[in-house]
Amino acid sequence: MVQQEAVIVRNAIKRYEKGQLVFDGLNMTVSKGSIYGLLGASGCGKTTLLSCIVGVRYLDSGEIWVLGGNPGSKGSGIPGPRVGYMPQEISLVGEFSVNSALYYFGRINGLDDEEIETRHKFFSDLLQLPPADRLVKNMSGGQQRRVSFAAALIHKPELLILDEPTVGLDPILRENIWAYLSQITEKENITVLITTHYIEETKDANKIGLMRCGKLLAESAPQKLLERFQCSYLEEAFLKLCEIQNNTLNNEVTRFKAEDTSSDVFSENEYERTKVISEYKEVSKHQISRLKIFKALLTKNGIQYFRYYGGLVFAIIFPIIQIFVFIMAIGDDPKDLKIGIVNDEAGTCGSNFGNVWNDEITCHFGNLSCRFLHNFDNSIATQEYYNKVSEASHVVQNGKLSGLLYFSQNFSEALQKRMEEGVFTKDSDLLASQIQVSLDMSDRQIGLFLQMKLFKRFLEIYKDIMKDCKYSSKLANPPIRFEEPIYGTTDLNYADYVAPTYMLTLIFFLATTVSTTLIITDRMQGVWDRSIVQGVKTEDILLSHIFIQSISIAIHTVMIVLLFFPIWGLECKGSIFTVIVLTFLVGFCGLMHGFIISVMCKDHIMANYCSAGSFYPLLIMSGCIWPVEGMPKGLRWFSYALPTTLPSISLRGVIYKGYSISESQVYIGFLLSIGWILCSFMMTILRVRSKSL
Structure with a gap:
């Protein structure tokens, strides 16, 4: 009997950050192999409840069991491939085609490419999907929802959670979807938990829950609810329940259930039953290789990066423009005085x-x-x-x-x-x-x-x-003689002084801009959370972004070195390999800096403010505009801790003094860069694992 319930929620309490109560002792039971329709007004907490069920958010108190285990517990498979999740938002990468979207979600859920192709053809017919090469960002809202729906179903999950999947779809397609949902629950024992604005369409559900003011007003089969209130339409029953709740002094309503179920009172027997369920752990049928998931993430990030043509042009053209502007504008003697x-x-x-x-x-x-x-x-x-x-x-x-x-x-x-x-x-x-x-x-x-x-x-x-x-x-001759310099030349101009710091500052903020944009886009589009629901690890998402963007940093490094040395003619007395490695490491610091900004900020506007706000202090205090020795001692030590100051001094030592990495002036820059990378990565991991993200 204990395995007959797919989802059990007991005494759930949840508040938003500002203290607003979302769930107030909410109880809910979803039976296996059934369709459960969760109804309620917009903003009543339906989406929040679903995110708690799939393990993306957590209750303040109360308990949730999904497929016999607590979401997030070891071996529960939740988050993981046992669940299929379609959020209220589209939650697809805009640069995805229909084909690449289904392949991504199929692969992270353990499907082979042949299985994905077969199911793609099936859903193309069932849901009237757009052509396989059509990009998500070029689709209509209804087309996007159909692709999102197919992505949730692609791996035939045990539990299918759909947050308003039929919004914007025509009635005929809506009927086809409900017919398909009924079919898979009856023949494949799949459980469907669905929210919808269309109350009447849940007449085909096995059970509906009417949610209001943090509680379920009723949890019953649709027909029995209509009989109980002697109504012809579910909307009428819902309105009557709302009136009862409003007229009740203590804001509590008796929940009406089917005659063959126990009453809404949470009895001792039911409490014992849920205790047994909480101890029951059903291990996922098969473990998906993290390497396979990682490959899917790399493919997804590569598509996202290389199909974002505006960003790609920025990443290639911007550094060239910046360097040529520097070469043309800085260092020459003033003219026309x-x-x-x-x-x-x-x-x-x-x-x-x-x-x-x-x-x-x-x-x-x-x-x-x-x-x-x-x-x-x-x-x-x-x-x-x-x-x-x-x-x-x-x-x-x-x-x-x-x-x-x-x-x-x-x-x-x-x-x-x-x-x-x-x-x-x-x-x-x-x-x-x-x-x-x-x-x-x-x-x-x-x-x-x-x-x-x-x-x-x-x-x-x-x-x-x-x-x-x-x-x-x-x-x-004046009574002072300046001999040949020990390092450098007598005609070293201001551009030569600025060049090393400018190189590192440029690659640092190029990497910051790109990493901030991509990760915030993932989070705002909902792809991040949707991937987490399917069992993708946060560390794997970050590492896949690091891998793809490291390629970008490597390209920027090569571009900067080529433009400054062979083309501009800057002479390097030391190892050019040391210059390349140090420049790449500082670019990697910028990548990590962008990660921190992207997990701290909720949108691009705030991220741009943070990025610009950190850019100017870093530029001013890095020794690019004026030597660090011109600062007060306290500010000078703070400057040395910045990610570009000591590496700039190291780079200047390699270029103009011919120092090797064994010199303290050089290796201190390497050590600082590595320290910044490690600290930033750990801060990012801690932040994305916190509940507040």
Whole structure:
């Protein structure tokens, strides 16, 4: 007798997160080999009850037995292939064709491809399915529901749970479905638990349950319920039950059952019977290979990834665009700058290039300001001449000039005295021998660039003057000498400094974006939960996503390395293999970061906020824009813990210093990346296993 009940729910209590009561001591019994119609208004908790029965959600208190065991218990087969589940949502991947949808659900439930093909043909006729190659996202709502219905039936489960399967279907097809359900319950002893908006269509059910305010108002055969209330239609009986419940002071209604069943009072005998059932465990008929399930997941993820053409274009074109924009926009010297010239010594100079002559006693200078300004081309700034310093300063203040140069009237003569008289030179001559430069330093990078260029220009001209005077050109050198760098080159520009961090930041957020999008799509479409109901492990879903997206990360890694090194010409003094491996690991960190975001957020909008919100702090504190050493010490240590900072330092060591992985500066980046990957994966697993997901 104990095995005659497919589903038993006793004293079920369930609340939503905000404390709203969904079930208030709900009791329900579904017999094996029967059709049970669960009716109730939208929002009354029917879908929540079904998700508890299949083991996706849990009761706050009370007990559920399904096919002789507790959902989720070892050997119960629930979740697993013993149940077929059609959620209220379509719960199919939009990139699935009819064929790939049925093959996916058939394979994860242990069917061979030949069996799937045979049943596909059968359901195509029964449910009038669209052509096998039609994509789910291109189907009408009714067509999608028919495919979803076929996916739940494909493996002939012992218990079939259908959440409003006939919504949007035409009456004839609805009649065909009910006829088929009646057939499989009678001939194959399959149990069907179905919810529907169409109350009258449940007249063909063996038993119906009318759910309202967290309880079942009635649980009885349809005909006996009509006789009890002397009604012609089930809707009338339902309305009368609702009136009785509303008029009852304690909000409890006597549940009317068939005469051949026990009363609704949960007697001691029935309690003992359910105790026996709770101890009964029926092991699944056969265990499905996790490898077979994993292969099905890989196929599903591959279809989902490679048929999402917009995402595929993004994954391929976006990194190319980003790198070319970086190469074109970062690192070159500023162009089209303008600088004001006030030359009281020689005016606009014209064809006067300045004079230096030696009379065998001393060296004489004339109009050296013109020599300094000659060939002063756009590599520094375009010259604009003004008569007064105040006039040029006003133009700088208006933002039309980047600065101004002023040459005093006796600039050349004072420079000559400065060179000849040395420490005896008057202060007035020292001042007159200077080129007075006033820059707009509100744009610091432009100001520093002009400072460097003007200083180098002065040293070059001054060395030429020393040569013309037949003096040693070394006299023009300042009393500090910068030797050849130990690492790097003297012409290393800002793009060279930024490139390693930019490479890692780019691949990190490419991986984050792709992983976040796919997993949230799975969850929002309901495919994640539906797969879990069929016995797919959370770890297998994540690992299958990791495997497919690792291919994407590998492609991005190769693209980034090719574009930066052979094409752009960035020289790598160390092992390019080390660069590739470290870049791939940081991309993998981004993948795990995306997983965390996707399991914490419920939709794409919130995920995009989280992704963008984490992007800018990571970019700013990773040393990409400014060296980490410029931060306060506390913030600096926090920066070192980020997933791109130390790996960027490691990558810079490999590229510019030729370090191997045995150097501490390099292997610390590898260790941090591996640590981030492991911690992120464990956090993701813990989150998806929690009840709140």
